[in-house]
Amino acid sequence: MLNLHLYMAQRLTALIMAPLVIGHLAVMIYAVQGGLSVAEILARTQGSLAWFLFYGSFVLAVSIHAAIGMRVIMFEWLGIKGTLLSLISWGVCLLLLMLGGRAVWAVTFAGAGA
Amino acid sequence: MSETGEFLQVSIWREQDGNGHFESFQVPRRDNQTILDVVAWVQQQADPTLSYRFACRVGMCGSCAMMVNGAPRWTCRTHVQKVADDNRLEIAPLRNLPVIKDLAVDMDPFFDKWVAAEAVFEPSQTRDDPMPPINPQDPMRIAASDAIECINCAVCYAACDVVAANPDYLGPAALNRAWSLVNDSRDDGQDARLKAVSGGGGCHNCHVQQGCARYCPNELNPTLSISGLKRATAKSLLGWGQ
Ligand code: SF4
Ligand code: SF4
Ligand code: FES
Numbered sequence: 291m292l293n294l295h296l297y298m299a300q301r302l303t304a305l306i307m308a309p310l311v312i313g314h315l316a317v318m319i320y321a322v323q324g325g326l327s328v329a330e331i332l333a334r335t336q337g338s339l340a341w342f343l344f345y346g347s348f349v350l351a352v353s354i355h356a357a358i359g360m361r362v363i364m365f366e367w368l369g370i371k372g373t374l375l376s377l378i379s380w381g382v383c384l385l386l387l388m389l390g391g392r393a394v395w396a397v398t399f400a401g402a403g404a
Numbered sequence: 405m406s407e408t409g410e411f412l413q414v415s416i417w418r419e420q421d422g423n424g425h426f427e428s429f430q431v432p433r434r435d436n437q438t439i440l441d442v443v444a445w446v447q448q449q450a451d452p453t454l455s456y457r458f459a460c461r462v463g464m465c466g467s468c469a470m471m472v473n474g475a476p477r478w479t480c481r482t483h484v485q486k487v488a489d490d491n492r493l494e495i496a497p498l499r500n501l502p503v504i505k506d507l508a509v510d511m512d513p514f515f516d517k518w519v520a521a522e523a524v525f526e527p528s529q530t531r532d533d534p535m536p537p538i539n540p541q542d543p544m545r546i547a548a549s550d551a552i553e554c555i556n557c558a559v560c561y562a563a564c565d566v567v568a569a570n571p572d573y574l575g576p577a578a579l580n581r582a583w584s585l586v587n588d589s590r591d592d593g594q595d596a597r598l599k600a601v602s603g604g605g606g607c608h609n610c611h612v613q614q615g616c617a618r619y620c621p622n623e624l625n626p627t628l629s630i631s632g633l634k635r636a637t638a639k640s641l642l643g644w645g646q
Contacts, residue, residue: 291570294637297608301638362609366569 291365291375296358303355310348335397342398349390357383408433410491412484414442416454417496419503426494427451433491439472439479443495443507456507463621466557470507471496476562478555478621499562514558514575521574522600523581526593536590548587551580551629553622560616560626572605576616576626579607583629586636598637607633 292300321331335341361379364370370378410433415426429446440458447454458468463481470479472487473494484493501509518524529536538545560576561567567575574582582601585591601607610630617625 291572291604292608293604293606294602294608294641297634298638298641366566 291371292358292362296361300355300358303351303358306347306351307355310344310351313344314348332397336399338398342394345394345398346391349387349394352390353383353386356386406435408435412442412488413492414446415492415494416443416446416507417503418454418506419497420505424503426496433484437484439470439477439482439484439487439493439495440468442484442493443470443479454507455505464555466555469498469557469559469562471499471562476559476619478557478559481621498558500564500567501558501562511558514561514577515556517574517605518578518581520600520605521578521582522593522597523578523585524593525585525588526591526596528590528592538589542589544587544589547632548584551584551587551624551626554580554624555622557621559619559621560624563615563619565613565615566609566611570605570609573609574601574605574607576610576630579610579633580624580626580629582607583632586633595640598633598640601633602637607637610634 320326357379360382361375364378365375412431412433414429414431416429417424418427419425429450431442431445431450434441440461443454443456444458447456456468456470458480459465461468461480463478466478468479469476471477471494472479472482473489473492475487476498477487479495487493495507497503497507497509501511501514504510540546554577556577558577560580564573564576566573579601582597585597586594607630610627612627612631614625614627617627620626
C-alpha cells in the first residue's frame with residue numbers, strides 16, 4: 291500500500307542505490323582480480339570515512355527501499371494492514387539497518403587503530 | 405444469422421443472495437454470434453429468470469461487461485468465434501465487483517472511486533464567460549484526447565490485480581479519467597485532484613503491468629495515464645509545478 295511519500299522514498303533510494311551497486315560490483319571485481327587478501331582489504335577500509343559513507347549510505351538506502359517493497363508484498367499478498375503493517379515495515383527497515391550497519395562498522399571503524 | 409447446426413456448451417454463473425453456482429446450457433451456434441446474443445438466447449429461450457445488464461448493444465454504453473472464459477469482455481462486441489474454447493463458454497459476472505444477481509454486478513464501488521479520485525470536471529469559469537480557445541495541437545489537449553474515449557465499462561477494473569488485492573485502490577478507469585482532467589486547461593480542481601490520487605489507494609499503487617490496457621475494449625492505456633499522474637504528483641511534491 292503506497293502513498294505519494296512512500297513512493298517517492300522508494301524511487302529516491304533506488305536512485306541512490308543504482309550508482310552504489312555499480313561501485314560495489316567494481317570493487318568486488320577489483321578485489322578478486324587483484325587477489326587481495328582479507329587483511330589487505332581491511333587495511334584499505336579500516337578507519338576510512340569514505341568507505342564508511344559509501345557502504346553506510348548503501349545500507350541506509352537498501353533498508354528503506356526493501357522495507358517499502360516488503361510492505362507492499364505483505365499488504366497485497368498476506369492481507370496485513372493498519373498499525374501492524376507499519377510496525378512490521380519499520381521492523382524490517384531497522385533489522386536491515388542493524389545487520390548492514392554492523393557489517394559496515396566492522397570493516398571501517400571497529401577496531402580501527404588496533 | 406444462420407444456424408450452423410453446432411451447439412455451444414455454455415456455463416453461466418447463477419447467484420442469488422450470496423449463493424452461487426455455474427449452470428449449463430446448450431445454445432445453438434450461429435454465424436457472427438456475440439456473447440451477449442448467447443446470454444440473451446438463454447434468457448429468452450431457456451430460463452427467463454436469468455439476470456444480466458445491457459443497453460446499447462453497439463459498444464457505446466459500457467453496461468454489458470462480463471467475464472468470458474476468465475477474461476473481462478464487453479459482451480455485445482465480443483464474437484463467440486473469438487473467445488470460445490472448442491465450443492465451450494464460461495460466462496460469469498465482472499470480477500472485483502459485488503454481484504447483485506447472476507451476471508449483474510453492483511457498479512457503485514466503481515463509480516464511487518471516480519468521485520474519490522476527483523475525476524470530476526471542476527469548471528474554472530461560468531457559463532457567462534467566453535469559451536476559452538483550445539488548440540487541438542496543444543500537448544495537453546493531445547494527452548487528454550488519448551485518455552478520453554472511456555465508456556465506463558469497468559473491464560479494466562475487473563482485469564486489475566491491484567484492485568483485487570487492495571480494495572481501496574481507485575483503479576485504472578478513475579485514474580485514467582483523473583489524468584484526462586489534469587490535462588484539461590479549463591479545469592480548476594488540480595490541487596484537490598493530485599491530493600486525491602496520492603493516498604493509500606492512489607496511483608502510486610499501480611504495478612504498471614498493463615492488464616487494464618490489454619483488455620480495454622476502446623484500446624485506451626490507463627497505465628500510461630497513471631504514469632502521468634505519478635509524474636505530476638511527484639513534481640508537485642518537489643515544487644516543480646506541472
Ligand atoms: S497497470 Fe496498474 S491499473 Fe492497470 S491493471 Fe496493472 S495495476 Fe491495475
Ligand atoms: S478505460 Fe477502457 S476498460 Fe476501463 S472503463 Fe474505460 S473503456 Fe472500459
Ligand atoms: S450493451 Fe452497451 S456497450 Fe455493450
